[in-house]
Each structure stands twice: as C-alpha cells, then as structure tokens.
Amino acid sequence: MYKGFLVDDDIGDQTYTKLLSFKTSPGLSLTLKEPSQLTEIAAEIFGASPDIVALDYRLDENFSACPAGQYKAGPLAQQLRDLAAASPQQDFPIILISSEEKIQHDYKPDATSHDLFDNIYLKENVSKNTTQYRRELIGLIEGYQTLKKHWVQTSTVDKLCHILNLSQDEDYAVDFEELLVAVEDSKAVHVLARVLMQDVLRRPGILLSWDDIRAKLGVAFDSLDQEKLKQRFEEAKYQGAFYNAWERWWRHKFDEITNTIFNTSPTGLPGDERVAALNQQLNLSLTPAQSRWSTKNPTQELFAFPCAVCRHPTELRHSLAAYDPRAPKFAERKRICWDCIRKDRNEQPNMRVRIASSDLLLVGKIKNHTVGQ
Numbered sequence: 001m002y003k004g005f006l007v008d009d010d011i012g013d014q015t016y017t018k019l020l021s022f023k024t025s026p027g028l029s030l031t032l033k034e035p036s037q038l039t040e041i042a043a044e045i046f047g048a049s050p051d052i053v054a055l056d057y058r059l060d061e062n063f064s065a066c067p068a069g070q071y072k073a074g075p076l077a078q079q080l081r082d083l084a085a086a087s088p089q090q091d092f093p094i095i096l097i098s099s100e101e102k103i104q105h106d107y108k109p110d111a112t113s114h115d116l117f118d119n120i121y122l123k124e125n126v127s128k129n130t131t132q133y134r135r136e137l138i139g140l141i142e143g144y145q146t147l148k149k150h151w152v153q154t155s156t157v158d159k160l161c162h163i164l165n166l167s168q169d170e171d172y173a174v175d176f177e178e179l180l181v182a183v184e185d186s187k188a189v190h191v192l193a194r195v196l197m198q199d200v201l202r203r204p205g206i207l208l209s210w211d212d213i214r215a216k217l218g219v220a221f222d223s224l225d226q227e228k229l230k231q232r233f234e235e236a237k238y239q240g241a242f243y244n245a246w247e248r249w250w251r252h253k254f255d256e257i258t259n260t261i262f263n264t265s266p267t268g269l270p271g272d273e274r275v276a277a278l279n280q281q282l283n284l285s286l287t288p289a290q291s292r293w294s295t296k297n298p299t300q301e302l303f304a305f306p307c308a309v310c311r312h313p314t315e316l317r318h319s320l321a322a323y324d325p326r327a328p329k330f331a332e333r334k335r336i337c338w339d340c341i342r343k344d345r346n347e348q349p350n351m352r353v354r355i356a357s358s359d360l361l362l363v364g365k366i367k368n369h370t371v372g373q
C-alpha cells in the first residue's frame with residue numbers, strides 16, 4: 001500500500017484523508033499532519049519517505065492550534081522540492097488541495113512557470129470525483145516511480161523511450177530538440193515529471209486525448225459507440241509514465257491506423273465522410289460531429305481539434321487561436337470555437353482561455369454573428 005501525508009491546519013477534519021485513502025490494491029493511506037515550524041516539518045515529511053504529499057493551500061488560518069504554521073503551501077512545497085533535488089530517488093509528487101476556486105487558475109500548470117505542484121484539486125470536487133482523483137494520485141505515484149527507475153540512462157533518447165514505454169525503433173516519435181533539451185536539463189525527478197505532464201501528457205502533439213481523437217475522426221461529442229471505436233485504437237494506447245492518471249494514445253500510431261482506414265489523413269476529408277467510412281468498416285453507429293457555427297452542411301466541415309473551451313470537434317475556419325505562449329513547437333496550438341467566443345464561454349472563471357492578440361480583430365464580427373456562415 002502506498003502512503004503519504006495531507007498537511008492541513010484544520011487538524012480535526014479527517015474528511016479529505018478519508019476520501020483519498022483506500023484499501024483496494026494498490027491502496028493509498030494518507031495521514032493528516034498539522035503544520036509546525038517550516039524546516040522541521042519539511043525534514044520530518046522527507047525523512048518518512050512518503051509516496052505522495054498533499055498540502056492544503058492555507059496552512060496559516062488556525063493560528064491558535066498551530067502557532068508555528070505561519071506559511072501557505074508554497075514555501076513548504078519549495079522546501080520539499082529542494083530536499084528532493086539533492087536525492088532524486090526520494091522524490092515524490094506534491095499536490096495542492098484548496099477550497100479557493102481562484103487557486104486553480106493561479107496554479108494552472110500553464111499559467112505560471114514556477115508551479116510547484118503536480119496537480120491542484122478543489123476540496124468541493126474531491127467528494128464528487130473521488131474515484132477519478134484516487135486514480136490520478138496512484139498515476140502520479142507510479143509515474144514518479146517509473147521516472148526514478150530510469151533516472152540514470154546513458155542517452156536522453158533512451159531515457160525518454162524507457163520512461164514513455166516506447167520501443168527504440170519508434171524513437172522518431174519523440175525526437176524533437178525542444179523536448180530532448182528539456183529532458184536533458186531536468187536535474188530533478190519532479191522537474192522531469194513537470195516537463196512530461198505539461199508538454200507531452202496534457203497537450204496534444206506526441207500524444208492525443210480522446211477529445212483530440214474524436215475531433216480528428218469527425219465524431220460527435222456525445223455519439224454512441226465511442227467505447228467500441230476506442231477498441232480499434234487499442235494498439236495505439238499510451239502505457240508509459242502517468243498512463244493510469246490520464247488516458248492517452250500515441251499520435252504516430254493513431255496516424256498509422258487512420259491511414260489504413262481512410263488511405264489519407266482523416267482531417268482532409270469532410271467529417272460526415274469520415275464517420276461513414278468508420279461506420280461501414282467497423283460496423284458502428286457513430287454520429288458525425290456538427291459545426292457549432294455553420295448552418296449550411298454542418299457535418300461536412302473539416303473538423304481537426306476539440307475547442308479548448310467546450311471540447312466539441314471544431315474546424316479551423318470557425319475558430320480563433322488561443323494565447324498559449326508556452327506551447328512547444330511539437331504540440332498542437334489550442335483554438336477556441338466561434339460559438340464559445342460569441343457566448344463568452346472562454347471568459348468564465350476557471351475556464352479563462354485568452355484569445356491570441358493576432359486573432360482579436362474578428363471578435364466583434366463573431367459576437368455580432370456577421371461572419372462566415
């Protein structure tokens with residue numbers, strides 16, 4: 001069973017340690033720990049060699065019970081990260097648990113370059129998404145273990161192939177200078193974990209999420225038979241570090257499979273033609289995606305990616321670029337569908353996706369619905 005700590009100044013409240021601990025294999029047991037003097041508690045936690053540590057954002061609210069706990073989660077995480085940098089084999093994931101919604105935006109992996117946390121969880125969501133969050137915590141723990149296992153490798157490409165569980169003869173799939181340099185420069189396990197999570201797992205490019213695949217196949221967001229369609233792509237499934245936290249597929253393997261189905265790149269065909277070919281060849285009843293903007297032949301658009309806000313399959317000509325300054329060259333750029341822009345969905349708190357300044361000129365026309373029917 002994996003073990004870890006939840007540091008919280010509300011020491012009477014066992015809600016979250018209970019929700020996130022579980023016995024079913026592999027199991028996780030979180031122990032509640034109250035804040036004490038900063039370097040002391042950091043040394044104590046580190047000395048216990050936990051598999052994971054969760055920190056409540058506000059460790060400074062319960063002054064009478066914990067007079068030494070006069071800091072927020074950031075400084076403690078920084079102390080733990082510093083200790084781990086000197087002992088890579090003792091590194092572990094750190095997550096932030098908070099009741100404040102704005103934290104999720106402030107600490108969003110791509111909103112700050114100094115993020116200390118592997119993931120952020122809102123307290124109110126922990127009880128709603130318990131099963132998913134437990135799976136993600138195990139994914140983080142085991143992902144770190146994979147990184148530590150292959151930490152010392154002769155070449156960067158070898159290291160990356162081992163960590164991502166990719167055979168050496170497919171190393172072209174990760175052979176991007178920008179990625180190799182980032183891996184080479186990662187002098188601590190948690191830094192490498194961040195590079196992989198931010199640039200490989202959480203961005204379409206080298207790997208794809210199901211939202212990406214659904215869009216590239218032109219299948220409606222809520223179509224029937226998606227589980228059966230997934231089976232056709234089983235051999236493309238990603239099985240490397242963090243695979244059990246986020247379900248992903250290899251892009252190069254997806255391309256190979258779609259080439260045998262369509263004899264060409266699917267995104268060059270109208271959406272309804274793709275879906276007709278899939279239904280015929282795989283004996284499925286998939287529904288084609290519909291453009292959220294054009295009303296004339298809405299199923300015939302060249303759907304290529306999920307909108308960064310609503311996640312529906314979206315076409316290039318009815319979308320704007322999102323501001324995404326940290327996107328590596330090997331990743332696909334995020335885009336927002338015109339429907340989301342018209343309805344201000346990208347402005348909702350927790351969903352804030354900025355429109356790239358180069359595309360701002362069109363916003364007025366989109367809002368007035370006077371463009372590109």
Ligand SMILES: [Zn+2]
Pocket residue numbers: 307308309310311312336337338339340
């Ligand atoms: Zn949208």
